Amino acid sequence: MNQRNRNFLVGLILVGLAIVLMNSISSQKTAPKEMVYSEFLRQLREGKVSAVVMEEQRIEADMKDGTQVVSYAPEDKNLLVVLRSSGAKITVRPDQGPPWYVSLLIHWGPILLIIGVWIFVMRRMQSGNRMFNVGKSKARRMDETTKRTTFADVAGVEEAKEELVEIIQFLKDPTKFKKLGGKIPKGVLMLGPPGTGKTLLAKAVAGEAEVPFYSISGSDFVEMFVGVGASRVRDLFEEGRKNTPCLLFIDEIDAVGRHRGAGLGSGHDEREQTLNQLLVEMDGFDSGEGVIVIAATNRGDVLDPALLRPGRFDRQVVVPLPDVKGREQILAIHSSHVKLAENTELLKIAKGTPGFSGADLHNLVNEGALYAARHNKDSVELSDREWARDKVMMGPERRSMLMSEEEKRNTAYHEAGHALVGILTPKSDPVHKVTIIPRGMALGLTSFLPNEEMHSQEKEYLLARIAVAMGGRAAEDLIFGEFTTGASGDIQSATQLARRMVCQYGMSEVLGPVMLDKGEQQHFLGRDIGSDRQYGEATAEVIDQEVAQMVKSGYLKAKELLATNLEKLHQMAKMLIEKETISQEDFQSLMPSA
Ligand code: ADP
Ligand code: MG
Ligand code: ZN
Numbered sequence: 252m253n254q255r256n257r258n259f260l261v262g263l264i265l266v267g268l269a270i271v272l273m274n275s276i277s278s279q280k281t282a283p284k285e286m287v288y289s290e291f292l293r294q295l296r297e298g299k300v301s302a303v304v305m306e307e308q309r310i311e312a313d314m315k316d317g318t319q320v321v322s323y324a325p326e327d328k329n330l331l332v333v334l335r336s337s338g339a340k341i342t343v344r345p346d347q348g349p350p351w352y353v354s355l356l357i358h359w360g361p362i363l364l365i366i367g368v369w370i371f372v373m374r375r376m377q378s379g380n381r382m383f384n385v386g387k388s389k390a391r392r393m394d395e396t397t398k399r400t401t402f403a404d405v406a407g408v409e410e411a412k413e414e415l416v417e418i419i420q421f422l423k424d425p426t427k428f429k430k431l432g433g434k435i436p437k438g439v440l441m442l443g444p445p446g447t448g449k450t451l452l453a454k455a456v457a458g459e460a461e462v463p464f465y466s467i468s469g470s471d472f473v474e475m476f477v478g479v480g481a482s483r484v485r486d487l488f489e490e491g492r493k494n495t496p497c498l499l500f501i502d503e504i505d506a507v508g509r510h511r512g513a514g515l516g517s518g519h520d521e522r523e524q525t526l527n528q529l530l531v532e533m534d535g536f537d538s539g540e541g542v543i544v545i546a547a548t549n550r551g552d553v554l555d556p557a558l559l560r561p562g563r564f565d566r567q568v569v570v571p572l573p574d575v576k577g578r579e580q581i582l583a584i585h586s587s588h589v590k591l592a593e594n595t596e597l598l599k600i601a602k603g604t605p606g607f608s609g610a611d612l613h614n615l616v617n618e619g620a621l622y623a624a625r626h627n628k629d630s631v632e633l634s635d636r637e638w639a640r641d642k643v644m645m646g647p648e649r650r651s652m653l654m655s656e657e658e659k660r661n662t663a664y665h666e667a668g669h670a671l672v673g674i675l676t677p678k679s680d681p682v683h684k685v686t687i688i689p690r691g692m693a694l695g696l697t698s699f700l701p702n703e704e705m706h707s708q709e710k711e712y713l714l715a716r717i718a719v720a721m722g723g724r725a726a727e728d729l730i731f732g733e734f735t736t737g738a739s740g741d742i743q744s745a746t747q748l749a750r751r752m753v754c755q756y757g758m759s760e761v762l763g764p765v766m767l768d769k770g771e772q773q774h775f776l777g778r779d780i781g782s783d784r785q786y787g788e789a790t791a792e793v794i795d796q797e798v799a800q801m802v803k804s805g806y807l808k809a810k811e812l813l814a815t816n817l818e819k820l821h822q823m824a825k826m827l828i829e830k831e832t833i834s835q836e837d838f839q840s841l842m843p844s845a
Contacts, residue, residue, distance in 0.1 A: 283319035407577020443570030446610025469506030480525030496541030668726025717805035
C-alpha cells in the first residue's frame with residue numbers, strides 16, 4: 252500500500268468517527284430519563300402523561316409536569332387500551348432502521364471490499380510478477396547517490412569521448428543550446444566489439460552531465476506477447492520525458508533493431524512492432540526537450556537502415572579495441588585498487604595483450620589478484636598477471652590433464668619449433684614465453700611480445716608470422732616424420748593471414764595490388780562492409796594458388812631453419828620437457844646470439 256492510499260484510509264476512518272460522535276452527541280442532548288415499564292403504566296393510569304411517541308418497543312413520553320421520560324415496553328396488548336383511555340396524545344413512528352451510514356456500509360461495504368481486494372491484487376501482480384508487468388518499460392534508473400561513473404573510468408577510447416563531449420554539454424544545459432539554435436542529435440549509436448566499454452561510456456556520459464540514466468537492454472523489449480515490446484518502448488520514452496534532461500540507454504539494440512523482414516515465418520511480428528514503435532518515438536520527440544538516446548551494438552551490420560536515418564540514430568561513435576597505450580591506461584584504472592609489486596610494469600602487460608578488450612583486461616587484473624592471493628603473496632607480480640593473461644586468452648590451465656610421455660615430447664618439439672623459428676627470423680616478434688602446460692583447447696603455447704603496436708605491417712613481417720606458425724608442424728615433421736592434429740590451429744591461422752595478404756593487402760606478385768576482398772574483421776561498423784566476392788572463377792583459382800604458395804613457402808622456410816639448427820631444437824625441447832615453461836632468459840642461455 253502506498254502513501255496516498257494510506258492517507259485516504261486514515262481520512263475515511265476519521266470521517267466515520269466524527270459521524271458516530273456527532274450522532275451520539277445529538278442523541279444525548281434530548282436523552283430523557285428512563286423509566287421502568289410498570290412505573291410508566293402506573294403514571295399513565297394516573298393521567299400524568301400528556302403525549303407519547305411510540306417507536307417499536309421504545310416509548311417516549313412527555314409528562315404533564317414538563318419532564319420527559321423514556322420506557323421500553325414489552326409486547327403488551329393492554330398497552331394500547333390503557334393509552335387510549337388515558338387521553339394522552341399518541342404518535343406512532345415507523346421503524347427508522349439503522350442510521351444512514353450503517354445501511355450504506357451494509358449495502359455497499361461488500362462491493363467496496365471486493366473492489367479493494369481486486370485493486371490490491373492487481374497492484375501486487377504488477378510489481379511482483381513479470382508476467383503481469385508486461386507493459387512496463389523495465390528500464391533501470393541509475394541511482395544518483397551511488398558513485399557516478401565518469402570519463403576518468405574509461406580509457407583508451409579518446410575519439411569516442413571527444414564525440415560525446417557535445418552531448419554532455421547539451422545535457423548539462425539544454426536551454427543554452429536551444430537559444431543558440433544548435434542542432435543536437437537525438438540519438439547516438441555506439442558501435443564496437445563486445446567489452447570495449449560502450450555501456451561504461453554511456454554511463455559516464457550521464458555521470459559527467461549529472462543527469463538520470465535509464466538503461467534497458469534490447470532483449471528486454473522482446474517478450475513472448477505481441478505488443479509488449481512496443482508498450483515498453485512507449486513507457487521508456489514517457490519516463491524519459493518526465494525526467495528531462497536525461498539519458499536513455501538501449502543496450503544490444505540489434506535485438507530489436509535487426510533489418511526488418513529478415514526473419515523467417517511470422518515470429519518476428521513482435522520485433523517489428525517494437526522496432527516501429529521505437530522509430531515512432533524517435534521521430535516524435537524533439538531533441539530540444541533534453542532527452543538523448545544512446546544505443547549500443549556490436550552488430551552494426553544487421554541494423555535496420557531506418558534506424559540510422561537523420562533524426563534517429565544519425566550520430567555514430569565507434570568504440571574500437573584499445574591500442575597498447577589504451578590498454579596500459581585501462582590496466583592502470585583497474586589496478587588502482589590492487590596492490591602491485593614494485594617492478595610491475597603495466598606497459599609490459601599491455602604489450603603482451605594485443606586484441607584484448609577493456610573487459611578482458613579487467614578480467615586479467617582480477618584473475619592476477621586471485622592467483623597471487625592463492626599463492627599467499629603480499630602483492631601482485633608481473634608473473635601473476637602473465638598467468639592471468641594466458642588464462643583469459645586461452646582458458647584455464649589444465650594441469651591435471653594427463654599427457655602421455657609421447658604426447659608431451661610431441662608438444663615440446665612442436666612449441667620449440669614455433670619458438671626457434673621466431674628467434675631465428677629477424678623480422679618476427681620476439682618470443683616471450685613457451686609452455687607445454689595445456690590450456691583451454693591447446694596443448695602448448697608460444698607467446699610473443701610485439702615490440703609496438705603496428706598499424707601497418709610489412710610484408711616481410713607477415714611472412715615471418717606465417718613461417719613461425721608453420722614452425723610447429725615443421726619440427727614435428729623433422730623429428731618424428733609424421734604429423735599430429737595439434738597443428739590444425741596453426742595451419743588455419745597461417746592460411747587466413749596469407750589470404751588477407753593476397754586479397755586485402757595486395758601483397759601477391761601475381762595478382763598485384765588489387766582489393767579483392769573487403770575483409771570482415773570490422774563487420775560491426777556497418778552492413779555495407781560485408782565481404783562479398785567481386786571476382787570471377789579464374790581469379791578465385793589464382794587466389795587459392797597464391798595463398799597455398801605463401802603458406803607452403805613459409806613451411807619450407809621454417810623447416811630449413813630448424814634443420815640447420817637441429818641441435819638447438821633438441822636442447823630447447825629437452826628443456827621444455829623438464830621445466831614445462833621456459834622464458835626469454837632461458838632462450839638466451841641456449842643461444843647467446845639471439
Ligand atoms: P560493452 O558494453 O562494450 O560490451 P562494457 O562497458 O560492458 O562493454 O565493459 C565491461 C567492463 O569492462 C566494464 O565494466 C569495465 O570494467 C571494463 N572496460 C571495458 N572497456 C573499458 C575501458 N575502455 N576503460 C576501462 N574499463 C573498461
Ligand atoms: Mg555492454
Ligand atoms: Zn602450434
